[in-house]
């Protein structure tokens with residue numbers, strides 16, 4: 616199995632690029648989706664979060680994502696504590712999903728992970744595509760998409776490695792600062808390059 620990383624920053628356009636890759640026939644695993652699965656009601660992940668962050672599990676037994684987000688994006692130590700709980704669970708689920716793809720006969724897969732480089736996981740990938748936009752564009756798209764104030768958007772940006780630094784680790788840089796029509800041919804070229812492996 617050839618596994619490639621797809622990363623970027625918050626609101627840089629990973630989901631947009633991942634949709635384009637899927638349209639081209641790529642099988643894409645999404646770490647944000649896995650991150651939700653490992654904190655479903657009744658999971659060990661949610662139980663440990665409940666113990667470490669009292670008050671973030673609502674009366675319905677579900678994680679209050681807004682509350683936990685407000686807490687951890689504002690505090691690096693608390694964020695590290697959450698990461699220590701959920702990241703190993705996400706990693707295990709990823710390997711499980713990868714095995715399932717392999718059993719289906721899939722030969723090339725893409726793993727979409729916002730924190731691919733921060734966690735060092737990029738080193739395990741055969742190649743890494745970084746979805747890049749200038750910081751001002753990233754912040755503006757984040758504020759618009761999530762209805763955030765400038766300060767809130769800034770806190771989220773500060774919680775991640777800058778895209779200008781991430782691109783240093785890229786095998787392929789996808790510049791998503793223009794219109795989606797300008798991004799699509801870049802995505803096609805990257806998928807072709809991925810398929811050329813093996």
Ligand SMILES: CC(C)(COP(=O)(O)OP(=O)(O)OC[C@H]1O[C@@H](n2cnc3c(N)ncnc32)[C@H](O)[C@@H]1O)[C@@H](O)C(=O)NCCC(=O)NCCS
Nearest residue numbers: 624625646647650680683684687694698701729730774775
């Ligand atoms: C804190 C939580 C509950 C907030 O949930 P919310 O629905 O508001 O955001 P969502 O999960 O959709 O994430 C949005 C974006 O925030 C960024 N982000 C999420 N978690 C983190 C983190 N621990 N550190 C830095 N950035 C993060 C990513 O760019 C992500 O794409 C949630 O993000 C979470 O459980 N985070 C820990 C898991 C994690 O590290 N996920 C990142 C992918 S591995």
Ligand SMILES: Nc1ncnc2c1ncn2[C@@H]1O[C@H](COP(=O)(O)OP(=O)(O)OP(=O)(O)O)[C@@H](O)[C@H]1O
Nearest residue numbers: 624625626627628629630631756760791793794795
């Ligand atoms: N080329 C583009 N031109 C204009 N707007 C775009 C473009 N690409 C993405 N957007 C918009 O920017 C926002 C962020 O894009 P997207 O959700 O794909 O980012 P993301 O990197 O997946 O974000 P996150 O990691 O936070 O989920 C969305 O509102 C999307 O519609």
